[in-house]
Amino acid sequence: MKEIHDDVLKYQLIEESNYKTRFSMDILHDTRLIQVPAGGFIVKEASQPTYLFYLVRGRAKLYASLPNGKVSLIDFFSAPCFIGEIELVDTDHEPRAVQAIEECWCLALPMKQYRPLLLNDATFLRNLCVALSHKNYRNIVSLTQNQSFPLINRLAAFILLTQNCDIYREKHTQAAEYMGVSYRHLLFVIAQFTHDGVLVKQKGGYIIKDKKRLTSLAREMDPLNNFTTLFH
Template sequence: MVRELLSQAEKQYLEDYGLGGLDPEHLMIRTFRKGEFLFEQGTALEKLIIILEGRTKVYSMAANGKSLLYCFNDPGAIMGEVELMTGAYASSSACAITDVKCVFISYERCRDELTSNLKFMNRICSVLAEIVVQDSINGALNILYPFESRLCAYISMTSEEGIFRAKLTELAEFFGTSYRHLLRTLENLCKKNVLEKSAEGYLIKDERKLKTIGIQYYSV
């Protein structure tokens, strides 16, 4: 039984969305390794996804190859709610940045039950409202704050055990900046004693300063 595979805390995530009464046959537990996609932009998204363990990043790619990072999703976060309501293809991609455990709920089997569930719909309205507010904040911060702030926020959210590891060429493309500018920014952070370059990546020397520079980007 699917529910027997869930901890009490994980069952509570379902309850929080008013989904505790769903037929267990309609639930599917899935795991993804770090770097795997839960779904990709432009594909049909046929299930609602609730994160149980791990973290994902959600972003979109423009036709010119530039990307826009929307947010990071932690346990309890839901994805696919927009596509459930609109029937559209996925407008973004979700990639696991740690190992991820999640529950899938099929649209085909559960659409009527989901859309007639008042508690679920109220919760989805709240989630969508929070997304609109945070997107507005992030949009303003993108204009008003420098690249260094976005980079620090990203490092803070994706580092593991105090070490930031990333392919810098891909990271530069992800942020839509030049590789040279990325290296200069990382070098400046090292000079400020926020980071320290090592063979493993970049060690976080001053986490408080890193978060201060990074402000509140990419919150869900």
């Protein structure tokens, strides 16, 4: 993670993301532009974030380390959205890791300085409530899909969601746990994708060779999502 001192790019991203409308106060002077490379951390686990982030480009994943040593995927974020808002509201909340799937660009406000101001900003709090309600609805839809569709559809959507530059690298154990299936069942469907030429195994992951097939399978489950924006 590094701060980028480029006012032209910063104000371009501010305008593109409607960042100013999220607040009633003038926050532009103290807003920083942060770049996080793919695989880098926006928030580190158990470490209180220094900033309230507003993701304006890129995708990230939220996960937690469990007492038994396992790592559990919890959720995925795509721009535009706040990151660190729970830690802003609840100082006792133990932060979970937020890791960039692809290069991410964030607008950031110093957390300590702005916490009392933001917690009294009705516009910000209203936007935050709407964002949290959308996140809750998305989680409900995801749970319903997990219960209603076969793994081949869910895995296709998961691969599209987590790929970077047409490479899928998620650990099988974490993917299986996230989708609520057995490790063996997951490997069976991945082997099917490999056999059909949808994926090609390489060291450290899989190359996506047939994006149309994955997208078609994913859209059977989520018709309103064309998934094409996930590819560059």
